[in-house]
Amino acid sequence: MLDYISEIRQRPVWQPADAATEGRFQTRLPRNATSLGEAYATFQQHILPFAVGNAHPGFMGWVHGGGNVVGMLAEMLAAGLNSNLGGRDHIPIAVEQQVVRWIAELFGFPHDASGLFVTGSSMANFIAVLVARTRALGAETRRSGMRGQEKSLVAYASTGTHGCVAKALDMSGLGSESLHAIGVNDQFCIDIDALQAAIADDRAAGKRPFCVVGNAGTVDTGAIDDLNALADLCQRERLWFHVDGACGALGMMSERLRPRYAGIERADSLALDFHKWAQVPYDAGFVLVRDRRLHQETFASPAAYLSRAERGMAAGSPWPCDYGPDLSRNFKALKVWFTLQVYGTQRLGQMMEGTCELARCLERRIAAEPELELLAPVSLNIVCFRYRGHPAASMWHDAPRRTELRSTELNSTELNPLNSELVIALQESGIAAPSSTLINGQIAIRAALFNHRTTQHEVDALCDAALKFGRKIKLLGIRP
Numbered sequence: 001m002l003d004y005i006s007e008i009r010q011r012p013v014w015q016p017a018d019a020a021t022e023g024r025f026q027t028r029l030p031r032n033a034t035s036l037g038e039a040y041a042t043f044q045q046h047i048l049p050f051a052v053g054n055a056h057p058g059f060m061g062w063v064h065g066g067g068n069v070v071g072m073l074a075e076m077l078a079a080g081l082n083s084n085l086g087g088r089d090h091i092p093i094a095v096e097q098q099v100v101r102w103i104a105e106l107f108g109f110p111h112d113a114s115g116l117f118v119t120g121s122s123m124a125n126f127i128a129v130l131v132a133r134t135r136a137l138g139a140e141t142r143r144s145g146m147r148g149q150e151k152s153l154v155a156y157a158s159t160g161t162h163g164c165v166a167k168a169l170d171m172s173g174l175g176s177e178s179l180h181a182i183g184v185n186d187q188f189c190i191d192i193d194a195l196q197a198a199i200a201d202d203r204a205a206g207k208r209p210f211c212v213v214g215n216a217g218t219v220d221t222g223a224i225d226d227l228n229a230l231a232d233l234c235q236r237e238r239l240w241f242h243v244d245g246a247c248g249a250l251g252m253m254s255e256r257l258r259p260r261y262a263g264i265e266r267a268d269s270l271a272l273d274f275h276k277w278a279q280v281p282y283d284a285g286f287v288l289v290r291d292r293r294l295h296q297e298t299f300a301s302p303a304a305y306l307s308r309a310e311r312g313m314a315a316g317s318p319w320p321c322d323y324g325p326d327l328s329r330n331f332k333a334l335k336v337w338f339t340l341q342v343y344g345t346q347r348l349g350q351m352m353e354g355t356c357e358l359a360r361c362l363e364r365r366i367a368a369e370p371e372l373e374l375l376a377p378v379s380l381n382i383v384c385f386r387y388r389g390h391p392a393a394s395m396w397h398d399a400p401r402r403t404e405l406r407s408t409e410l411n412s413t414e415l416n417p418l419n420s421e422l423v424i425a426l427q428e429s430g431i432a433a434p435s436s437t438l439i440n441g442q443i444a445i446r447a448a449l450f451n452h453r454t455t456q457h458e459v460d461a462l463c464d465a466a467l468k469f470g471r472k473i474k475l476l477g478i479r480p
Contacts, residue, residue, distance in 0.1 A: 004048065005055065005069060008453070012430025014053040021046045053433055057453035060462065061427070061435035063219060063247050063382075065273075066451035067281040074338035075281055078331035085117075085329040087306065087319030096320065096333035102340065103272075103288055106252055108265030114292040116323045117332040120285035121246030122164035124271030127287045127298075127324055129155070129168040129211065131269060132240035134298040135291075136210040142298070146173055151208035155179050156198060157244075158190035158225065160218035165244060187377055188223035190214065192233065199237055211240040216261055216270075217248020220437045220446070222382035224248060227263030234268075245272040246285075248380050253278075254349035257356070257380075274336050277352055277381075279452050284332050287324075296322050355381040355449045362447060362459045371467055375439040384437065384444040386419050387470035418473055419443045425469040432462040 024046055054064035083092040100115035118124050133141060136153060153174050157165050159181050170176040180202070182195045199209045212234050214225040227243065234241035243249065243264055249272040251257040252264070264270065268291070274284035289295040300322040308317035321327050339348075359381045366372045366385045376384040420443050423436045437446045447462060 001072065002069065008056050011049075011056065012053075013056045013058040013433040014427055015050065015430055016428065017046075017050040021050065054451070055453075056433075057451055057455060058430075058432045058458045058461065059451055060447040060449060060454070060458075061433045063276050063448050063450055065276045065279045065282075066453050067275075068279045068339060068343075068452070070338050070342045071279070071281045071335035074335040078334045081331060083331045085331055085333070086321040086327040087316070088313050089316035090313075092331050092334070093316065093320065095331075095337050099333050099336055099340070100288075103286065106345070107249075107267075107270060107288065109270075109288060109290055112292055113288055113290050114295040114323055115286060115288045116320060117329070117336075118285040118287060118324060118326075119283045120275070121162075121244060121271040121273050122167070122285075123324075124246075124273075124285050124287035125162075125165050125213075125242070125244055126168040126171055128242045128269040128271060128289070129165075129172050129174075131289055131291075131295050131298045132211040132242060133172055133174065135240055135268075135294055136208070139297045151206060153178055153210045154202050154207045155211040155213065156182055156195055156209070157213035158182050158184050158215060158218070160184055160188055160190075160220055160223060161213060161215060162219045162244060162246065165213055184223070187379070188218060188221045190225045190230070192226060192229050195230075196233060199233075199239075209237065209239055211242060214241065214243045214267070216243050216245035216264060217251070217380055217382075219247055220382070220439065221376040221384055222248060222378070222380035224260050224379060227261065228266070229263070231263045231266035235266075240268050241266065242269045243267040243271070245270055247273075247276060247382075250274070250277045251349075251352050251380065253345040254352050256353050257349070274339070277355075277450055278336075278339065278348060279351070280336050280339050284336055289323075299323055299325065351452050352381075355452070355454070358449050358454060358456065358459055359383050359447075361456060362449070362463070365459070365463050369463065369467065371470065372463070375442060375444045381449040383447045383449070384439050385447075386442060386444055387422055387466055387474075389470070389474050418470070419445060421473050422466065422470050425473065426462070426465055429465060429469070431465045432458065434462065 024042065053059045055066050081092065083090065085092055085096060096117060101111065103115060104111060104113040118127065133153065137149065155169060155178060157179060166176040166179045169179045180198055182198060183191050185191050202209055212230055214227050214230045216224055231241055249264065249270060252261055270288045272286050274280035274286060275282045296318055306321065307314065309315050320329060359378050362383045363374060363378045366374050371387060371389055372385055373388050374385050420436060423434060423445055427433045434445050434447045437444050445466065
């Protein structure tokens, strides 16, 4: 794997597997033993070459980090220990608790704030919604559910919010329709006035607002909501203030970027992913909660097999299982601990600044190319653009901004077959791998520059290939 990383630029970003390779993974359950060497050879020949490619510097699709070698080695150490971090008295839990304190310090949360490693921000947002529900309705809801509740709970988030937040409301029993989508301004940040009006309308209709979700880097464009304004509103309205920082919150490590997050320290809860911008290998999601007691009240269980003691292996209460749904938990904290120890927040922050500068370089290149067009402001390190051909021949028309929550995984190419085909052509070329999203009714080529290995060379290669393939696709007769 060290060789794989060192030689990664010599490989395509991504390549589809052939039928023979796919067929190898459709065989029946093995009954007899196979040598380790044979299994490893299959990995080298038929698995490694066909990964999604997010370790490659040309990977710009979706919000995936590139991983780091320190974290990779830490993962091996954690696997060797084979520790279960659900509970009990052992030092791996102390390591996780140390990282919790470090992250509370980074974001200006109280020293006694609670935190938990999870698979990703989908689970972190879900946990935060459950804690917010406990604050609104009390812990009795864990037993009785929503029976007897006279008013429907309502949460709020912008139209740029990731779909996992709606799913969190769904899984919490409140229903995805309890999340009210609020429009965005020209910077793709939540419209504060529209949010205030929606809260007033819902109260007048007999509903009970309970939570507002702000974004510290939206998944589509990287936009950061006005977190101080949201904090002020939540304080006035007595609402839970949660921040989804999966994509961008760890920009707090950068001295230059930190002022952009003013108000994040006032949140009641925060979701983030170390496996994105911090380059920790998958998976390493995290949730931070200001009120430790309320967090524990949402999840702690009195089960006999989880009984605690003052001494022995059952000491050390409370345990991580008291703050989330999992009893069996691997040692995710170790690869984060190693990454922070070895690189430090200053170097990591500088790396994040570098990805933002690359985004600005891409923005300037797009502005200099008449055949390309920027579709959204560049806030952090995500650039959304399209190929339109020569402007004089363009048939594009801006559509009204959508007001519903939108998915970034687009299965339809009806709105823009040219750019939809162009994204696929770029991916299949192995040169660069952007993804697509929907911006103001238009399919956008979305370059998410989260990989620490990406340089100006890869940015230029993306633009060169977009122009080359865009011209070819247009010549073949595909039209918007």
